Amino acid sequence: MEIPSKYNPQSTESHWYExxxxxxxFHSVPDEREPYSIVIPPPNVTGILHMGHMLNNTIxxxxxxxxxxxxxxxxxxxxxxxxxxxxxxxxxxxxxxxGINKNDLTRDEFLKHAWDWTNEYGGIILEQLKKxxxxxxxxxxxxxxxxxxxxxxxxVFIDLYNKGLIYRGYRMVxxxxxxxxxxxxxxxxxxxxxxxxxxxSYAIEGSDEKVTIATTRPETILGDTAICINPNDERFTxxxxxxVIVPICNRVIPIIEDEYVDMEFGTGxxxxxxxxxxxxxxxxxxxxxxxxxxxxxxxxxxxxxxxYEGRDRFVVRKEISKELEENGFLVKTETHxxxxxxxxxxxxxxxxKLSDQxxxxxxxxxxxxxxxxxxxxxxxxxxxxFENTYRHWMENVRDWNISRQLWWGQQIPAFYFGxxxxxFVVAANVEDALELAKEKSGNAGLQIxxxxxxADVLDTWFSSWLWPMSVFGGIMDPDNxxxxxxxxxxxxxxxxxILFFWVxxxxxxxxxxxxxxxxxxxxxTGLVRDKQRRKMSKSLGNSPDALKLIxxxxxxxxxxxxxLSSAAGxxxxxxxxxxxxxxxxxxxxxxGFRLLKGWEVADIQQPEASKLALAWYESKLNxxxxxxxxxxSKFRISDALMSIYKLVWxxxxxxxxxxIKPAYQQPIDKTTFDQVIGLFEQNLKLLHPFxxxxxxxxxxxxxxxxxxxxxVVAKWPTVGKIDEQLLEDFDFAAEVIxxxxxxRKNKNIPMKExxxxxxxxxxxxxxRFDVVISKLTNVSDxxxxxxxxxxxxxxxxxxxxxxxxxxGAIDIEAEIVKINEELxxxxxxxxxxxxxxxNERFVNNAPEKVIAIERQKLADAEAKIETLxxxxxxxx
Numbered sequence: 001m002e003i004p005s006k007y008n009p010q011s012t013e014s015h016w017y018e019x020x021x022x023x024x025x026f027h028s029v030p031d032e033r034e035p036y037s038i039v040i041p042p043p044n045v046t047g048i049l050h051m052g053h054m055l056n057n058t059i060x061x062x063x064x065x066x067x068x069x070x071x072x073x074x075x076x077x078x079x080x081x082x083x084x085x086x087x088x089x090x091x092x093x094x095x096x097x098x099g100i101n102k103n104d105l106t107r108d109e110f111l112k113h114a115w116d117w118t119n120e121y122g123g124i125i126l127e128q129l130k131k132x133x134x135x136x137x138x139x140x141x142x143x144x145x146x147x148x149x150x151x152x153x154x155x156v157f158i159d160l161y162n163k164g165l166i167y168r169g170y171r172m173v174x175x176x177x178x179x180x181x182x183x184x185x186x187x188x189x190x191x192x193x194x195x196x197x198x199x200x201s202y203a204i205e206g207s208d209e210k211v212t213i214a215t216t217r218p219e220t221i222l223g224d225t226a227i228c229i230n231p232n233d234e235r236f237t238x239x240x241x242x243x244v245i246v247p248i249c250n251r252v253i254p255i256i257e258d259e260y261v262d263m264e265f266g267t268g269x270x271x272x273x274x275x276x277x278x279x280x281x282x283x284x285x286x287x288x289x290x291x292x293x294x295x296x297x298x299x300x301x302x303x304x305x306x307x308y309e310g311r312d313r314f315v316v317r318k319e320i321s322k323e324l325e326e327n328g329f330l331v332k333t334e335t336h337x338x339x340x341x342x343x344x345x346x347x348x349x350x351x352x353k354l355s356d357q358x359x360x361x362x363x364x365x366x367x368x369x370x371x372x373x374x375x376x377x378x379x380x381x382x383x384x385x386f387e388n389t390y391r392h393w394m395e396n397v398r399d400w401n402i403s404r405q406l407w408w409g410q411q412i413p414a415f416y417f418g419x420x421x422x423x424f425v426v427a428a429n430v431e432d433a434l435e436l437a438k439e440k441s442g443n444a445g446l447q448i449x450x451x452x453x454x455a456d457v458l459d460t461w462f463s464s465w466l467w468p469m470s471v472f473g474g475i476m477d478p479d480n481x482x483x484x485x486x487x488x489x490x491x492x493x494x495x496x497x498i499l500f501f502w503v504x505x506x507x508x509x510x511x512x513x514x515x516x517x518x519x520x521x522x523x524x525t526g527l528v529r530d531k532q533r534r535k536m537s538k539s540l541g542n543s544p545d546a547l548k549l550i551x552x553x554x555x556x557x558x559x560x561x562x563x564l565s566s567a568a569g570x571x572x573x574x575x576x577x578x579x580x581x582x583x584x585x586x587x588x589x590x591x592g593f594r595l596l597k598g599w600e601v602a603d604i605q606q607p608e609a610s611k612l613a614l615a616w617y618e619s620k621l622n623x624x625x626x627x628x629x630x631x632x633s634k635f636r637i638s639d640a641l642m643s644i645y646k647l648v649w650x651x652x653x654x655x656x657x658x659x660i661k662p663a664y665q666q667p668i669d670k671t672t673f674d675q676v677i678g679l680f681e682q683n684l685k686l687l688h689p690f691x692x693x694x695x696x697x698x699x700x701x702x703x704x705x706x707x708x709x710x711x712v713v714a715k716w717p718t719v720g721k722i723d724e725q726l727l728e729d730f731d732f733a734a735e736v737i738x739x740x741x742x743x744r745k746n747k748n749i750p751m752k753e754x755x756x757x758x759x760x761x762x763x764x765x766x767x768r769f770d771v772v773i774s775k776l777t778n779v780s781d782x783x784x785x786x787x788x789x790x791x792x793x794x795x796x797x798x799x800x801x802x803x804x805x806x807x808g809a810i811d812i813e814a815e816i817v818k819i820n821e822e823l824x825x826x827x828x829x830x831x832x833x834x835x836x837x838x839n840e841r842f843v844n845n846a847p848e849k850v851i852a853i854e855r856q857k858l859a860d861a862e863a864k865i866e867t868l869x870x871x872x873x874x875x876x
Contacts, residue, residue, distance in 0.1 A: 003597055003701055007590035009554025009583075013693045017130060020696075025068075025712045026135045028075035030485035036067035037075040037486040038519075039468050040136065041494045041502070042144065044083035045118055046090055049128035049546040051528040051536050051562075051574060052495065058559045059525060059637055060493045061134045065689035066632070067490075068135070069716035075486055076135065077471045078126055079142035082118075084409040084460045085179045085345040091117050091408065107407050107455075114408045118145075131547060133555045133692045135712070142471045144463040145410070152470045153410045153463045154428055156513065159476065161426045165361045166402070168414075168421075172278045173401055175353035177299030178346040181405040182357055184459060185398060186501050188341040188350055197336035198321060199267065200329050202227060202244040205252055211236075211244060212331055214266030216338050217276075218324060219316040222249050222305055223294040226272040228283060231257040233268050247329040248320070249306060256287045278352055291354065297405075299351055313351075358403035358412060358456070368511035369504060370394045378517045379507055382635040386496055386524055393500045402459045409457030416452050417441060424454075465505035468492075468518040475513050489519045496524045523635045526571035528562075533573065549579055556691035557583035563641050563690065585645065586694045589687070592653045593698050595661075596676065602667035609771040610672040613659035616730045617679055619723045620651050626719055628686065644686045652683060655734070659772055677702060682717045725766075732797060733769035739795040740777040743804050747793070747815070754780040758789045760801040793871050796863070801870075816872065823868045830861040 020026065028035075038060055043053060060076065068074040091114045092102050102110055126141065142149060160166045173182040198218045201210040211227065224246050229236040239255050246253060260283060261270045274284030275293040284291055294304040301308045301316055308316045324330040341350045372378040373390055381387055403412060415433035416424045418441065425440055427433035430448055438446050466475060468489050474480030488510070494503060503522055510518035528536050536543035549558050560582030565572055624647045631640035660676060662668040681702065688695040688711055699711035740757065749755070757779045770782045788794075789803035793815075796802070806815065836842055837854055 003594055005594070007554075007586060007694065007697070009556065009586070009693065010551070012697045013131070013133070013555055016693050016696045017133065019710075020135065020712055021138070023707050023710070025710070026076070026137050027139050028073055028137050030481060031073055033071065033073040035075065035486050036064070036070075036072040037077070037489040038064060038491050038493070039077045039471055039489055040079060041492075041498075042079045042081040042142075042464060042467065043125050044086055045080040045122040045143070046083055046086045047080075047125045049125055049132070050543055051546060052525075053125070053129070054132060054546050054549075054558065055525050055528055055562050055572065056493055056495070057129055057132060057134050058562055059523065061132070061559075061692070062563070062637060062689040063491055063493070064135055065692060065712070066716065068712065069685060069688065069714060071715065074135075075137055075140070077140045077142060078129070078134075078136035078138060079140075079467075079471060080122060080126065080144070081460060081464055082143065082145040082409060084404055084406050084457060085176070085181065085343075087114065087118070088406050088408040089179060089346065110407050128547060131550055131555060133559070135692070140471065144460070144467075145408075148473060149463060149466075149470050150410055151428075152466055152475045153458060154413050156466060156475060156509075157410075157413055157458065157462075158426055158428060159513075160360060165365065166426075167359055167361070168356060168424075169359055170354065170356050171359070171401070172281045172352050173355050173357055174341065175297075175351045175355070176343040176346055176348050177295075177297065177351055178348035179343065179406070180297045182353075182355060182401055182403065183343060183350060184401050184461075187344045189344050190339045190341050192337055193340045195336055195338050195340075197266070197334045198324075199331040199333070200247065200271075200324060201331055202246065202329075204239070205243040205245055207242075211239060211255075211269055212267045213269045213271045215271055216336060217317070218321050218330075219301070219305075219308070219313055220273045220276050220294065221246055221271065221320075222301070222308075223273045223275050223292040224251070224253055224271050225274060225284065225289045225292060226253050226287065227255045228258050228261050228270040228272050229255060230259055230261040230263050230268065232259065233261070233263045235268060247324060247327065256283075256289075258283060258286070275354055276352055281352075281354065293354060295351060295353070299348075357401050358414075358458075360400040360402050362397045362400050362508075365508050365512055366394050366397045366504075369507040372507055372511065372517055379519065380521050382521060382523045386499060389496070389499060390504060394504060400459075402462050403454075403456040404459055405455075406457050407455075409460065410463060412454040412456050412458060414454040416454070417443075417446060417450055461501055461505060464502060465509045466513075468506060468510065469514060483514070487514065488517050491521045491523060492519045493523045493525065495527070497527075499524070521635065523637075528572045528574050531573055531575055533571075536574070544574075544576065549576070553579040553583045554586060554693070556586050556694045559690060560585055560641065560645075563638050564645070565638065585649065586691065588649060588653055589691075589694060589698065592657060593680070593701070595657065596673075596680065597701075599662060599673065600667040601670050601673045604667065604669045606669045606671040607771075609775050610660045610669070612768060612772060613656055614672065614675045614679070615723070616726050617651060617656045618720065619726050620730075621647065621679060621682055621717070622720045622722045623727065624651075625686070625717055626722070629719070641690050644683075644690070648683050648687065652680070658776060684711060685714055685717055688712070688714075729766050729769055730772075732763075732765055733773055735797040736773050736802060737776050739797060739802055740773070740779065740804065743793055743795070744777075747806070751778055754778050755804055756780060757782045758785045758792070758803040758805075759783070760785055760788060760803075762799040762801070763797075765800060788870065790873075794867060796867060819868055819872050823865065823872065826861055826864050826868065830858070830865065833858045833861060 064074050064076040174188050176183050197214050199214050201212050203210050227244050242255050243252050272280045272283050274281045274291045296302050299313045414424050414426050417437040425433050425436035469475050472483040472486050474483030506518045530542045558579050561578035624643050627643045628640045660672050684695045684699050696711045792803035792805045794803050
């Protein structure tokens with residue numbers, strides 16, 4: 001097979017992905033092999049490939065491809081999340097463009113539009129992952145709203161309800177007025193924003209006296225039902241038992257006392273608005289206050305807003321402050337930094353709102369999950385630092401608000417049959433619900449038409465917390481073969497931002513429904529940021545087009561570029577130059593292979609240098625393999641790649657190929673060629689998880705392979721013998737080679753001109769690598785001497801001295817002048833370092849690391865001066 005002169009990622013990638021798919025290498029079914037399973041963190045069905053997905057899925061692909069090479073039954077399950085809020089918002093927006101209002105549709109009509117949208121756009125991101133090389137079992141592609149997943153969610157809801165863990169309650173919730181749904185605490189992002197603190201005066205009933213309160217939300221005074229003072233605050237003793245008049249609405253409300261009030265904040269008087277603040281709600285319940293909700297679901301004011309009815313809350317804030325000022329109620333304003341809760345999905349400022357919602361009791365459910373991570377270590381977090389965050393969340397867990405006021409999602413299986421708060425039943429379908437309702441109500445005459453299902457859907461996370469179980473088809477079925485084989489899964493790769501949203505909840509679900517952990521390891525990637533450390537986002541315009549990167553640098557180049565600087569849990573400062581580095585690496589491998597295959601092979605004797613180099617590289621490969629195994633065991637994926645990168649670039653390409661390279665127009669011996677091809681194949685196996693396309697292409701060019709011999713299903717290398725002395729001797733020889741090459745470079749001596757080398761072997765180093773030194777430096781003779789050689793340039797490797805006779809090779813007089821100049825400069829540098837180290841103030845105050853660097857400079861300068869003086873003496 002002819003090898004193209006250049007590596008073409010575009011044609012190569014499409015060809016080999018199609019080949020892998022055609023031969024079913026990614027598909028897995030239970031068998032006698034050890035399973036290795038991972039589940040994809042399901043991207044939103046609305047999503048397209050971005051840099052975070054690229055990093056996360058590249059790491060997953062590295063893990064799954066390596067497991068496949070290790071002979072395990074590797075199964076990577078892909079899929080998408082229905083993303084209730086985000087998807088419904090997109091469908092509503094599309095309908096609006098068509099002149100259709102969601103509120104004019106029935107639920108079924110809207111869901112048809114939602115499914116049409118999902119079927120049209122929902123698979124985009126999964127198709128894009130194929131471009132990246134992701135070796136998922138596409139036959140297993142799951143969706144959190146497909147029938148199997150939908151049914152499992154309903155089954156779990158009913159189970160938890162029957163256990164008394166799910167309940168309906170009237171609580172203060174986080175309300176997203178844009179999506180018009182409740183949010184869990186974890187879906188609220190708190191941002192510091194500068195606003196105003198408004199000081200308002202309330203008239204005391206039956207008196208000319210006034211009391212001043214401070215608030216950041218003057219519009220909510222229309223929902224005030226009390227003023228609260230601290231009973232220990234002597235400033236307000238005279239107000240006890242009195243009432244005040246709320247400005248504008250003129251409602252008379254009581255002054256109550258409670259130690260909850262912070263006497264140091266604002267004026268020490270607190271307005272109490274139970275419908276719009278969780279702490280005010282608690283005060284209201286404690287003191288039996290009236291609750292007045294002034295907002296509509298879209299955060300406009302309702303009839304309690306009086307003449308502001310129908311206007312947006314932020315518009316009213318400006319207008320009411322103006323009205324308060326004109327009527328003498330606004331005393332003053334001050335700038336104030338406030339933490340404002342915003343919706344993670346829509347970015348709208350959330351409203352605290354009293355609402356009937358469904359909740360899941362979390363306290364007892366969280367205990368096994370807490371123990372699994374922090375006590376037994378059954379689930380390991382990488383990096384370990386995230387255990388503290390996990391502990392904080394799980395020890396302070398609150399009941400989970402699982403209902404959402406949306407249509408897109410799993411509809412809550414609660415059916416109402418009366419007007420009372422308890423007049424409902426929970427069942428998988430309306431037929432079962434009817435029987436339960438008849439039994440509960442004692443009314444045998446109830447009809448299906450008498451039942452109405454709860455309109456709300458379940459929180460998206462209530463489906464994705466079951467993901468590692470539901471993708472294999474078994475939640476609570478102890479006899480399900482697939483879930484028993486693949487579950488628990490092995491590793492999870494995700495971002496730390498969903499540690500509680502998803503990771504912790506999956507652990508909770510795993511122990512509750514299967515009695516087992518859902519995975520062994522959780523590997524947290526960092527965020528992908530730009531060179532200015534900014535998070536990549538559409539709004540900043542700093543996120544490159546993922547597919548354009550693949551087009552420009554090849555999928556392998558992008559994968560290497562991302563991984564080379566992506567340590568676990570640390571943010572990645574993305575620079576497109578990293579992808580260029582990855583592309584250059586691919587070209588290096590390709591060109592090295594073409595060089596190798598371009599040599600004529602003959603049945604001739606193997607040179608000693610080649611024999612030695614091959615033995616050295618085999619030891620180096622085995623030692624690197626030990627490093628790689630250690631890195632993988634600790635989830636240091638980028639370190640594993642760097643070890644392979646150095647092995648292939650430095651040791652294989654720059655050293656081994658140079659040593660075994662035959663002389664110009666001469667053949668290479670067959671023994672060496674066969675051995676180096678075998679070692680190169682080992683390199684390809686190590687590289688394959690990171691650079692799947694390039695390595696498969698080269699692998700298939702080496703020789704004709706059957707489908708069972710493809711690299712994707714080859715065998716991962718095993719660690720062989722490591723000759724430490726051989727490795728040590730090579731490293732020493734490499735420094736000698738560098739020393740001779742430096743002399744050639746500095747003295748402009750061409751490579752074709754042979755040199756002689758004499759060695760004062762104080763280190764008692766083996767001479768076995770002399771044949772390699774001779775070949776790579778064109779040294780005609782290496783002699784071992786008992787004393788220093790006169791008339792030669794010299795360099796040191798440790799305590800060994802090396803001499804290169806210069807007579808005839810250089811202009812002696814010019815060289816003496818050059819060495820003297822360098823000697824003068826180095827002596828001056830030495831004096832500056834000595835001066836710094838003799839300064840007690842510097843030595844006593846500088847960090848130890850800085851002092852160590854200066855001392856190393858001192859030692860290096862002294863050694864250089866000694867070498868220069870010897871060279872000068874020799875030339876003189």
